Amino acid sequence: MSSRRRILSIFRFRTPLVALFILASTSLSSAQTPVEFFQKNCASCHTIGGGRLTGPDLKNVSERQDREWLVKWLLDPEGVLKSGDPYAVKLQKESRGAVMTRSPGITRDMANALLDLIDAESQLEKSQFAGLQISDRPLLPEDIEEGRALFTGEKPLKNGGAACISCHTVNGLSGLFGGGRLGPNLTRAYARLEGRKGLSAWLSAPPGLTMSPIFNKHPLDSEEILPLVAFLKNETETDKPLQNAGMINFLLFGLGGAVILLVAFDFIWNKRFRGVRKELFEQTYQSMKTR
Numbered sequence: 001m002s003s004r005r006r007i008l009s010i011f012r013f014r015t016p017l018v019a020l021f022i023l024a025s026t027s028l029s030s031a032q033t034p035v036e037f038f039q040k041n042c043a044s045c046h047t048i049g050g051g052r053l054t055g056p057d058l059k060n061v062s063e064r065q066d067r068e069w070l071v072k073w074l075l076d077p078e079g080v081l082k083s084g085d086p087y088a089v090k091l092q093k094e095s096r097g098a099v100m101t102r103s104p105g106i107t108r109d110m111a112n113a114l115l116d117l118i119d120a121e122s123q124l125e126k127s128q129f130a131g132l133q134i135s136d137r138p139l140l141p142e143d144i145e146e147g148r149a150l151f152t153g154e155k156p157l158k159n160g161g162a163a164c165i166s167c168h169t170v171n172g173l174s175g176l177f178g179g180g181r182l183g184p185n186l187t188r189a190y191a192r193l194e195g196r197k198g199l200s201a202w203l204s205a206p207p208g209l210t211m212s213p214i215f216n217k218h219p220l221d222s223e224e225i226l227p228l229v230a231f232l233k234n235e236t237e238t239d240k241p242l243q244n245a246g247m248i249n250f251l252l253f254g255l256g257g258a259v260i261l262l263v264a265f266d267f268i269w270n271k272r273f274r275g276v277r278k279e280l281f282e283q284t285y286q287s288m289k290t291r
Contacts, residue, residue: 050131147231161218190236
């Protein structure tokens with residue numbers, strides 16, 4: 001039975017909207033090509049012939065491990081690592097402790113298609129996944145300031161993406177509310193991603209269920225990546241204590257707003273409540289006098 005029929009038999013059309021949503025998702029997933037899947041889920045950590053990023057260079061990976069092991073790894077990398085597999089442990093050590101997670105929507109068919117793609121790209125003189133070519137020129141103070149403006153949204157991103165501060169913060173960031181907390185703190189991102197090359201790759205194709213859908217449609221411009229790298233490199237090197245002023249301000253504004261609302265409600269309802277209570281009291285008092 002096909003996956004589509006299995007889904008329909010499970011729901012038995014009792015929840016048609018849910019079934020329709022899952023069918024649409026299944027169709028979209030199956031329509032995704034290996035190239036699109038690699039770009040969306042793999043390119044931020046791996047190249048094919050471009051050297052190591054957070055994870056290893058995948059050029060000729062099929063010569064280093066057999067196909068069945070690689071498929072198993074792609075389907076459940078954390079499970080393979082927890083099993084104590086020596087090659088998986090070696091990969092984690094070489095990646096400075098970084099743990100590869102299961103890519104959303106990965107299937108055995110897609111895993112095999114990805115490995116076929118990697119094998120084909122490995123035979124080319126230069127793969128399309130050799131990695132982003134980022135300038136190695138010295139980073140200037142002007143780059144840091146431009147990166148700060150892009151991070152905080154003072155300077156809009158060219159392709160309409162959300163400013164980094166919407167979801168992320170850095171320890172040295174000041175302001176009324178600081179940065180967002182939906183995504184990780186990026187103070188040490190430059191060090192975690194092993195420098196300019198790894199951070200640039202991550203910025204050019206950010207992974208994750210939250211960032212990927214946004215930046216697939218609104219990618220960072222190549223001229224915006226270097227200033228952001230400069231800003232985050234500076235944050236890593238200065239690494240100030242976390243500024244809690246933003247959270248404190250948020251709490252104070254919340255408490256202040258609650259107090260104002262309570263006072264407003266008291267002002268609005270105070271006379272009405274007293275008016276009703278006074279009338280009831282006088283009626284009761286008069287009734288007691290006449291007894």
